[in-house]
Amino acid sequence: MSILTRRRLLRRAALSATATAAATGAGLAGTAAASAALAGCDESRDDRPRDPRSQPAPGGALRFPPGFGWGAATSAYQIEGAAKEDGRGESVWDTFSRTPGRVRNGDTGDVAADHYHRYVEDLDLMRELGLGSYRFSISWPRVQADGTGAPNQRGLDFYRRLIDGLHERGIAPMATLFHWDLPQALQDRGGWESRDVAQRFADYADHVFRALGDRVPVWLTINEPKTVVQNGYLHGHHAPGHRDPQAAYLVAHHLQLAHGLAVRALRAAGGDGRIGPAFNLHPCYPADSSPGAAEATRLYDGYENRLYLDSALTGRYPEDVLADLGPDSRMVRGIRDGDLAVISTPVDLVAVQYYTPIYVTAEGGTVRRWPTSEAEWQQIHPDGMYDILTRVTRDYGPIPLTVTENGLPTPDTLADDGTVDDAGRIRFLHDHLAAAHRAMADGVPLESFHVWSLLDNFEWAEGYDQRWGLVYVDYPTQRRIPKRSAHWYRDVIAAGGL
Numbered sequence: 226m227s228i229l230t231r232r233r234l235l236r237r238a239a240l241s242a243t244a245t246a247a248a249t250g251a252g253l254a255g256t257a258a259a260s261a262a263l264a265g266c267d268e269s270r271d272d273r274p275r276d277p278r279s280q281p282a283p284g285g286a287l288r289f290p291p292g293f294g295w296g297a298a299t300s301a302y303q304i305e306g307a308a309k310e311d312g313r314g315e316s317v318w319d320t321f322s323r324t325p326g327r328v329r330n331g332d333t334g335d336v337a338a339d340h341y342h343r344y345v346e347d348l349d350l351m352r353e354l355g356l357g358s359y360r361f362s363i364s365w366p367r368v369q370a371d372g373t374g375a376p377n378q379r380g381l382d383f384y385r386r387l388i389d390g391l392h393e394r395g396i397a398p399m400a401t402l403f404h405w406d407l408p409q410a411l412q413d414r415g416g417w418e419s420r421d422v423a424q425r426f427a428d429y430a431d432h433v434f435r436a437l438g439d440r441v442p443v444w445l446t447i448n449e450p451k452t453v454v455q456n457g458y459l460h461g462h463h464a465p466g467h468r469d470p471q472a473a474y475l476v477a478h479h480l481q482l483a484h485g486l487a488v489r490a491l492r493a494a495g496g497d498g499r500i501g502p503a504f505n506l507h508p509c510y511p512a513d514s515s516p517g518a519a520e521a522t523r524l525y526d527g528y529e530n531r532l533y534l535d536s537a538l539t540g541r542y543p544e545d546v547l548a549d550l551g552p553d554s555r556m557v558r559g560i561r562d563g564d565l566a567v568i569s570t571p572v573d574l575v576a577v578q579y580y581t582p583i584y585v586t587a588e589g590g591t592v593r594r595w596p597t598s599e600a601e602w603q604q605i606h607p608d609g610m611y612d613i614l615t616r617v618t619r620d621y622g623p624i625p626l627t628v629t630e631n632g633l634p635t636p637d638t639l640a641d642d643g644t645v646d647d648a649g650r651i652r653f654l655h656d657h658l659a660a661a662h663r664a665m666a667d668g669v670p671l672e673s674f675h676v677w678s679l680l681d682n683f684e685w686a687e688g689y690d691q692r693w694g695l696v697y698v699d700y701p702t703q704r705r706i707p708k709r710s711a712h713w714y715r716d717v718i719a720a721g722g723l
């Protein structure tokens with residue numbers, strides 16, 4: 226492994242969600258435009274025709290096009306609970322969260338927001354908000370307890386009821402096949418380090434498509450493969466908790482392969498469903514105007530963004546990343562003839578999840594430039610939303626985009642009068658929606674936007690400490706209380722804009 230890679234791995238550790246204190250914002254010199262251009266995050270406009278429907282309306286209001294999908298997102302392990310019901314098997318997150326010291330306060334997803342039992346109430350909440358799109362994930366171990374073989378009908382039935390309930394309320398379902406809850410039995414057989422798991426994923430996807438494909442217009446394959454790679458296999462603070470750079474990038478390849486195989490499975494199953502990947506993309510900017518920072522940023526961007534985007538959308542892994550990993554790396558040795566053709570099987574849309582920018586120094590470290598949220602890894606920078614959306618369109622063409630996650634945790638408390646005043650979330654969402662609108666005005670074919678999250682939930686290694694929801698969950702009673710931001714979002718949806 227090259228020196229740069231080793232340095233990068235070290236600085237990743239500093240950037241990780243549990244160890245971000247190291248990243249402080251001193252010594253930033255470069256102008257935003259110069260820095261961004263160097264990083265491939267150029268803010269300059271292109272000549273694409275603008276969609277007149279997304280122009281600011283008279284009076285300064287930002288109208289979104291009719292039919293724009295106003296949404297919210299969740300994932301199975303984070304909200305469902307019912308960990309042992311109806312034939313559900315164990316996932317890596319059950320194992321990880323029950324391992325002492327892995328999750329803050331020893332929290333687990335055993336009960337979570339009890340959505341498995343309260344989904345009807347949650348569907349009604351979505352209707353009250355006026356949502357047009359709901360992004361959720363299907364739990365693989367509910368469908369195949371040990372990750373192989375015949376599907377568990379009771380698991381599929383839950384999702385059928387949920388999907389029917391969405392349609393009854395006029396809400397379009399958007400289903401993610403994998404949001405990190407790998408069946409533990411497959412982990413025991415090597416997990417994503419094993420190439421075979423990609424094939425197991427395709428078989429699982431096939432069962433799901435055949436059972437639910439007639440009712441789901443949009444599918445997402447794998448949520449944030451990069452987070453599995455970095456948090457699960459580099460830093461070890463997500464399941465399965467490994468710290469092994471060689472394994473990490475082999476896992477990246479197998480996740481991408483699994484994505485491509487699932488796209489092919491959907492095409493083989495037939496039907497009208499659309500499908501795409503769900504990538505968390507980080508605009509990378511040099512921390513200063515030195516050539517060294519530009520060079521380091523370029524490689525950083527390769528690991529953060531191009532590794533996933535290029536392979537899925539152009540059928541090539543980025544040369545600089547492959548060179549940095551080296552020909553003897555497990556990943557490079559693991560790429561077989563034909564894999565990239567599978568990975569780049571044409572998709573119908575790309576899901577973008579945006580939370581934070583990254584500023585890279587010449588030494589390959591990172592610095593902080595903007596205030597953070599309660600999640601220390603998150604710098605609040607709405608222009609990053611504009612930069613990343615326009616960049617995807619510029620570099621990969623006019624493929625439809627959806628924002629499937631954007632949000633922040635705020636220090637929400639339930640007041641005596643029964644309200645939750647999360648003014649910070651309103652400001653954040655307003656500014657990020659305005660940035661998305663600006664990107665659309667500049668030619669980005671963005672079709673929908675999903676707030677992370679509908680409900681407060683199990684935030685992985687942070688347990689229940691961080692509250693990311695539009696709706697407050699009082700965990701002892703499981704009562705749902707829409708926060709001020711939920712009322713605000715309902716009004717935005719009703720008005721069709723800001």
Ligand code: FCB
Pocket residue numbers: 300303448449452505630677684685693
């Ligand atoms: C994303 C995850 C999602 C949630 C948010 C805060 O990386 O996809 O499950 O944890 O971060």
